[in-house]
Amino acid sequence: MPKPYIAVNEVRLVNGPESFRRFEIIGPKMCMATANHGGFVGFQNHFPIGVFPMGGRYGGAKLDMRESLNPLPVRQYTFWKDWRDHDQMHVDNFDTIFRLCSGCLDLMIDGPWEPIYEIVSHDLPENIGLTDVPAKLGAAFMAGQAVPSVALPYGQRVVATSDHTIIPGREQDFETAIEQLMQAFKEAPGFLGYMVLRQMGVSAIGSLQLKPAALHQALQTTGDYPPRIKEGNFATPEGKATPAQYVVHMEWADMNTAVMGISRVVINTRFRALHDPVLDTLLKGPYIQLWSPQMEDTSWRQYLHA
Ligand SMILES: [Fe+2]
Numbered sequence: 482m483p484k485p486y487i488a489v490n491e492v493r494l495v496n497g498p499e500s501f502r503r504f505e506i507i508g509p510k511m512c513m514a515t516a517n518h519g520g521f522v523g524f525q526n527h528f529p530i531g532v533f534p535m536g537g538r539y540g541g542a543k544l545d546m547r548e549s550l551n552p553l554p555v556r557q558y559t560f561w562k563d564w565r566d567h568d569q570m571h572v573d574n575f576d577t578i579f580r581l582c583s584g585c586l587d588l589m590i591d592g593p594w595e596p597i598y599e600i601v602s603h604d605l606p607e608n609i610g611l612t613d614v615p616a617k618l619g620a621a622f623m624a625g626q627a628v629p630s631v632a633l634p635y636g637q638r639v640v641a642t643s644d645h646t647i648i649p650g651r652e653q654d655f656e657t658a659i660e661q662l663m664q665a666f667k668e669a670p671g672f673l674g675y676m677v678l679r680q681m682g683v684s685a686i687g688s689l690q691l692k693p694a695a696l697h698q699a700l701q702t703t704g705d706y707p708p709r710i711k712e713g714n715f716a717t718p719e720g721k722a723t724p725a726q727y728v729v730h731m732e733w734a735d736m737n738t739a740v741m742g743i744s745r746v747v748i749n750t751r752f753r754a755l756h757d758p759v760l761d762t763l764l765k766g767p768y769i770q771l772w773s774p775q776m777e778d779t780s781w782r783q784y785l786h787a
Contacts, residue, residue, distance in 0.1 A: 486564040486600075489598060514574045518573065526775050527558070529770060529773075531550065597680070597681055638735070641732075642731075644770075652679075659759050672742055681721055686712070
């Protein structure tokens with residue numbers, strides 16, 4: 482089975498109870514509209530926890546900024562058999578999505594912006610509940626397979642995303658070095674797994690980056706009258722970032738294991754030697770944000786592993 486593409490819809494919202502209330506009302510409706518398309522294989526939405534202060538380089542950042550971070554970035558992953566399925570879903574459900582989106586515009590500071598990523602490499606366990614542990618782990622053991630990590634769903638683990646921009650021509654060096662580092666992280670307590678994501682474009686329609694006439698129509702309504710022109714201003718591959726952009730998506734059991742594990746790249750000589758070849762390819766980064774995955778349909782991992 483080909484690896485799924487990931488559309489990452491990014492918005493920045495006012496940090497307040499109304500944003501969370503609206504997210505709970507509109508989020509499920511958006512998920513249901515998205516599931517109208519057969520190419521949709523799952524989703525994983527993230528609320529921010531904080532920012533890795535990188536030994537003080539980002540000294541104003543704190544690991545837990547849930548109260549203070551404002552605006553509040555929200556990253557919503559949707560997984561697709563093909564990136565074209567994602568764009569087609571936006572065309573097919575344009576009016577519904579526009580109306581739902583408009584229900585949050587008064588809380589939005591920035592966005593939506595929806596880059597599309599290819600999964601370069603991955604090693605993520607499937608999510609299980611604590612009550613599934615004996616059956617799942619026992620079955621793997623009995624089958625002579627490696628016993629997987631216990632990755633809990635729905636807000637019970639921590640995601641760390643690390644943004645990297647690569648010096649042109651060094652992309653393969655980056656991919657090789659980051660893969661070696663991720664394999665080494667398997668030794669670190671609480672490391673659940675990872676995906677290395679390479680940006681391959683931007684969905685114009687998912688970003689509401691519409692043709693000029695459609696943009697005017699969108700601005701002249703509060704949401705009840707969606708634009709008649711339902712067309713993005715560019716084709717998804719035209720949004721491919723140059724220099725290349727990658728996101729390293731890591732999952733950890735909790736905050737402490739994430740922080741102490743990732744810190745190995747500066748406080749442990751062996752991990753440092755593995756990570757320095759990554760740093761050597763960087764034009765910008767790394768910038769590490771910590772997230773709590775919420776409102777997820779974890780079955781996309783079965784598609785990933787099929
Ligand atoms: Fe989208």
